[in-house]
Amino acid sequence: MKVEFVFVGLLLAYAALVVRLISILPFFKGYSNGFDNQDGSLKVSLFEHKAKRPLRLFLFLGSGGHTGEMLRLIENYKRVLLAKGNTICVGYSDQKSKECFVRSIASEYPDCRFEYYQFKKAREVNASLLQSLISVLQTLLTSLKNVIKISSDFRQGPHLVLLNGPGTCCIIATWFKMLEFLNFAQPCSNLVYVESLARINTLSLTGKILYYIADVFIVQWQELTSQNPRAKCFGILV
Numbered sequence: 296m297k298v299e300f301v302f303v304g305l306l307l308a309y310a311a312l313v314v315r316l317i318s319i320l321p322f323f324k325g326y327s328n329g330f331d332n333q334d335g336s337l338k339v340s341l342f343e344h345k346a347k348r349p350l351r352l353f354l355f356l357g358s359g360g361h362t363g364e365m366l367r368l369i370e371n372y373k374r375v376l377l378a379k380g381n382t383i384c385v386g387y388s389d390q391k392s393k394e395c396f397v398r399s400i401a402s403e404y405p406d407c408r409f410e411y412y413q414f415k416k417a418r419e420v421n422a423s424l425l426q427s428l429i430s431v432l433q434t435l436l437t438s439l440k441n442v443i444k445i446s447s448d449f450r451q452g453p454h455l456v457l458l459n460g461p462g463t464c465c466i467i468a469t470w471f472k473m474l475e476f477l478n479f480a481q482p483c484s485n486l487v488y489v490e491s492l493a494r495i496n497t498l499s500l501t502g503k504i505l506y507y508i509a510d511v512f513i514v515q516w517q518e519l520t521s522q523n524p525r526a527k528c529f530g531i532l533v
Contacts, residue, residue: 321510321525349380351454353445355414356385356392357461364492365459366399367533376457379406384445388416388463412441414463434466442470446484456486458505464488465504472508487511490519490526492533498523 354369356362369376377383377400385401387393393411401409415434448454456471458464471484488509490502495516498506506512506523514526515533 321508321512348452349382350376350378351382351384351449351452352376352457353384353386353455354457355459355461355464355467356387356389356396357459357463358389358392360493361460361491362392362395364489364533365457366396368457368459368489369400371532373404376455377404377407382408382410382448384410384412384448386412386414386441386467388414388461412445414438414441414467416461416463431466434463438463438466439470442467442474446471446474449484454485456484457489458486458509459489460491460499460501462501464501465508468505468508483510485510488513489532490514492531494519 354365356365383401385393385396387396393413397409401407415437416430456468458468468484468486468488471486475484486509488502488505488511490513491499492515494502494514496518498514498519502512502514506525512523512526513532514520514523514528515531517528520526520528
């Protein structure tokens with residue numbers, strides 16, 4: 296009899312975990328929080344109709360072209376993303392990207408609150424397989440503390456995680472989803488990934504991974520939607 300109770304308990308626990316996993320995976324929940332392409336543009340309407348509740352935004356700056364695209368994306372949708380009272384949590388992996396953001400964005404929007412979190416790069420250019428493995432493990436450990444802090448603050452109201460390309464984004468996205476999975480009280484990550492403008496016919500490695508994790512997966516060329524049915528295309532965003 297005790298064995299039967301244990302078996303039933305394990306079965307129920309397994310079923311609960313499966314249901315929880317299904318509830319957070321984008322493939323099953325039909326996510327469409329506030330994104331509308333009826334006018335051919337990206338529109339965060341979820342936050343527009345809750346204008347009295349400031350948005351908490353997390354974005355990650357990679358380096359070089361990735362940072363440039365993120366800066367243009369933020370600027371193009373500043374009416375919502377940089378609205379008065381919003382808190383912008385900026386993750387960065389190199390000091391130059393942070394300085395560029397402060398100079399071009401933060402200094403221009405004093406009505407927003409900016410917080411900065413440094414992350415280690417998941418992989419350096421031309422690094423060997425062993426070096427890449429070590430750096431990925433280090434990034435996993437050091438990024439968890441930042442993600443826990445940011446994710447905890449998300450409970451205060453509307454929030455958005457905006458990512459666009461660097462390999463570190465895979466680790467960040469995985470931690471956000473893991474925390475969402477483990478904590479039933481944790482709100483949805485609202486994780487949005489925007490594929491690089493340079494990717495016309497195939498997804499980047501980061502895109503191929505986040506295709507299965509991001510709540511909203513956005514590409515900037517229509518050609519990619521035929522190969523990736525979950526992808527949304529709103530035209531050129533950056």
